Amino acid sequence: MITMNKYKFVSNRVMKNSKGEEKGKMRVMVPSGTETAHMDYVCPECGLAKHEETPWIRPFSFTCPKCGFLMKLPKLKEEIKKEKKQAKKELEKSSGLDV
């Protein structure tokens, strides 16, 4: 059964263009045990919609290959908290399995 626990980081964001208009979006998912970000995005600047897999580096940002617009994933306190909780859970789970 597939559960939400297979991702260590999930984010769904509305992206603003250079004029501050909410025209695009970005969804980032990082599967547990990997450092690869799976992202689906719509560039707020040019409307390019694509799926990409890129190294998971924070702070996470991505440059649109079409127009060069930089999409940044802002850090939110809530998300960091959630992520820590999830990481702890993963740690507990793996320490239990590693015996």
Ligand SMILES: [Zn+2]
């Ligand atoms: Zn673009």
